Amino acid sequence: MNFDQAQLRKAIVSLAVEKVLRAISQPVYEKTIKQLSKDYNCYLPECYEHPEYLNKVLKKIFGNAHMAVIDAIKKELNEQITEKPIAVFVTAISE
Secondary structure, three states: OOHHHHHHHHHHHHHHHHHHHHHHOHHHHHHHHHHHHHHHOOOHHHHHOOHHHHHHHHHHHHHHHHHHHHHHHHHHOHHHOOOHHHHHHHHHHHO
């Protein structure tokens, strides 16, 4: 894997998560971004390397309903899920 592929995967994952959150609502997207910044001092693209941050923030915001958001993210990434790094990300946010 070269640097460009890693950056591309990071962008794809970040955009997929953003799309799902914005589809729920703009305030939900903004709350998630603020919570990531507050709790982990990170932004959405950094969740590619630290999916546990996104997992914990989604649980905090959505409670048991966080799995519906994760399922929507999986669906959005469906075409790329065969790529191991993206599959690892999806597995990590699902725990």
